[in-house]
Amino acid sequence: MTTPQKQTIILIHGFRGTHHGLELIASHLKHFNTIIPDLPGFAEGDTLERYDLSSYVEWLADFIKKQNLTTPPILLGHSFGSIVSAAYAATYKDTITKLVLVNPIGAPALEGPRGILSKLAVFYYWLGTKLPGKLSHKWLASKMVVDIMSATMTKTNDKNMRAYIRNQHRQYFSLFQTSQSVSESFTTSVSNSVRDYAKNITVPTLLIAGAKDDITPIAKQKELVQLFANAQLEIIEQVGHLTHYETPDQVSFFVEAFIKLP
Numbered sequence: 001m002t003t004p005q006k007q008t009i010i011l012i013h014g015f016r017g018t019h020h021g022l023e024l025i026a027s028h029l030k031h032f033n034t035i036i037p038d039l040p041g042f043a044e045g046d047t048l049e050r051y052d053l054s055s056y057v058e059w060l061a062d063f064i065k066k067q068n069l070t071t072p073p074i075l076l077g078h079s080f081g082s083i084v085s086a087a088y089a090a091t092y093k094d095t096i097t098k099l100v101l102v103n104p105i106g107a108p109a110l111e112g113p114r115g116i117l118s119k120l121a122v123f124y125y126w127l128g129t130k131l132p133g134k135l136s137h138k139w140l141a142s143k144m145v146v147d148i149m150s151a152t153m154t155k156t157n158d159k160n161m162r163a164y165i166r167n168q169h170r171q172y173f174s175l176f177q178t179s180q181s182v183s184e185s186f187t188t189s190v191s192n193s194v195r196d197y198a199k200n201i202t203v204p205t206l207l208i209a210g211a212k213d214d215i216t217p218i219a220k221q222k223e224l225v226q227l228f229a230n231a232q233l234e235i236i237e238q239v240g241h242l243t244h245y246e247t248p249d250q251v252s253f254f255v256e257a258f259i260k261l262p
Contacts, residue, residue, distance in 0.1 A: 006033040007097075007259065008069055012060070014079030014103075015189045016182065018043040018172045022078060025102075025244050028252030032259075035073075037063055039081070041181025043172070051184035053192050056084045061092055074259060076100040078244055079215075080189040087192070090200035099205040100255055101194060103241050106216035106224040109190035118190045125183035140182055141174035149173070155212045155240040165245050198227035205231040206258040208251055210239040232258070 009032045011022045019036035026034040038045035040059050048055045064073065075096045077085030082104040089099045109118040128140040150169040154162050176182035205228050209221040216224075218235060225233040234254045239246045 005070070006031065007071070008033040008035060008067070008073040009100075009255075010034075010064060010067075010073045010075050011036045012075070012077040012081030012085050013039060013042075014081050015185060016042070016173045016176065017079075018175055020172050021168070022076075022244055024248035025076075025251050025255075028249055029255065031256070032074075035067065039084070039185075041177050041185050043175040043177075045177070047177065047181075051181055051188060053083065053087055053188050056185075056188070057087045057091055060084060060088045061095070064095060072097050074098045074100065076102065076255065077104075078102040079105060079241065080185070082194055083189065083192050086194040086197040086201060089203060089205075090197035093202055096203055098259060099201065099203050100208065100258065101205065102208045102251055103210060103213055103243055104194045104207055104216065104221070104224065105189070106193060106195055106220040108193045108195075109215070122187060122190065125179075125186045129179045129183045131179075136179045137174075140176070140179055143170065146170055146173045153215075153241045154246070155210070155238065155242070156246050161246065165242060168245065195224055195227060198224060198231075199229075201231075202229055204258075204261070206254065207231060207233045208243065208254050209233065209235050210241060210243050210247075211235050211237045212240040215241050 009029060011034060013019060013021045018038050022036050026036060040046040040048045041051050046059060072095055075085050082101040089096060128136050131139055146169050150166045154165050156162060207221060207225050209218060211218055221233060225231050236243055236247050236250050243251050
């Protein structure tokens with residue numbers, strides 16, 4: 001008797017993250033073969049000439065092709081990874097079976113309620129590209145900036161969990177390869193959204209959102225899910241944008257239930 005082959009899920013992490021950020025979700029998906037690459041420009045990821053969305057999509061197409069899978073995979077993207085994954089799904093429609101978007105970016109940050117802050121951040125990253133050598137990396141990898149980002153996105157009151165997330169961000173958030181890669185990818189992340197591609201996505205899609213996510217509020221997520229031909233939205237209470245750290249068990253539960261659907 002032959003053992004059925006495990007389905008493959010390819011997980012795409014968010015901006016300034018690495019594959020480590022999605023390992024908790026993957027650890028709960030024991031019945032699947034999980035593959036988590038580092039995005040180009042970060043950690044051990046590939047190097048691109050430009051870090052715009054089309055370049056990321058073409059990189060992902062090449063990456064999936066190189067896996068030599070016997071059946072098309074399921075694609076999961078978190079945060080910025082949701083933009084890359086959605087753009088990919090809209091372009092390469094027949095190469096994946098299902099799409100999962102965790103904390104999807106439902107509207108371009110530069111046009112949203114935090115548009116001014118996002119534009120200030122664009123300046124922050126742009127300035128980093130103008131500073132020389134080590135000073136550039138020191139500016140962009142500022143521990144204070146990392147800690148502010150971490151504290152803002154973390155919603156749990158559990159002190160141990162907050163400390164764990166802060167340490168994860170301190171360890172991995174500054175593993176970008178160059179000032180160009182982190183600056184250009186940031187601009188790409190705030191200039192695009194899943195909304196731009198939702199209507200052209202035909203595969204069954206699952207959106208998982210945190211009720212306290214202040215990057216894309218729940219009201220916007222409920223609008224977003226209506227744009228897909230075949231999509232559903234699951235909401236996790238008492239968590240924001242870091243569901244992959246704070247509630248990986250609930251994320252994986254929703255993913256497994258969705259994949260089992262016909």
